[in-house]
Amino acid sequence: MIAAINGGATAGGADLALACDGRIASTKSRMGETYVKLGLNSSNSGTYFLPRLVGSGLSADLALTGDLVVAERALSIGLVNSIAKPDALIAEALALAARIAERPRLPIETTKQRLPQSWHMDLAGSMNASCWAVAALAYINDLREGLAAALDKREPVYNKGDKE
Numbered sequence: 001m002i003a004a005i006n007g008g009a010t011a012g013g014a015d016l017a018l019a020c021d022g023r024i025a026s027t028k029s030r031m032g033e034t035y036v037k038l039g040l041n042s043s044n045s046g047t048y049f050l051p052r053l054v055g056s057g058l059s060a061d062l063a064l065t066g067d068l069v070v071a072e073r074a075l076s077i078g079l080v081n082s083i084a085k086p087d088a089l090i091a092e093a094l095a096l097a098a099r100i101a102e103r104p105r106l107p108i109e110t111t112k113q114r115l116p117q118s119w120h121m122d123l124a125g126s127m128n129a130s131c132w133a134v135a136a137l138a139y140i141n142d143l144r145e146g147l148a149a150a151l152d153k154r155e156p157v158y159n160k161g162d163k164e
Helices: 012-018 034-038 046-054 056-065 071-077 086-101 105-120 123-137 141-152
Strands: 002-005 008-010 022-026 030-032 082-084
Touching (some): 012 030, 012 046, 022 086, 034 056, 046 056, 071 082
8 A cells, every 4th residue: 555645644644644555745745643732642553653664762752742744854754755746646656556566466465464574573583484485485476487587687577367
């Protein structure tokens, strides 16, 4: 999931964006965990994702003040992946989605599962889980195609169906 943020993304809107795989902000966007300004504590997924994206100190600052972050600062602190002009925002988000969609389905699914799991493991456990995930993908056609394409110096043509 890719968030295309064009304007304000505050409280629940910010939480929704934080939960996405990627975030692209327009130059006119503002983001913030503004719950405290409403008399509420940060809730939903903000307290989970915010520290993972920007670190514990900065996430505390943002959540406790409710301050808004402009696009340039959001990019510099890792809150968003990139910035686009408002009229190019959707095109950039769709281009990113298309680049991801060009990749093989099973490794994308495995990677999406592994990324959040790694937060709850030590390095050895994460490496072990990654090895098992790689072993599970070792016999799929997309791996053979990816390796052959790399050797042939051409773009791979992955299987887009559900069958391997």
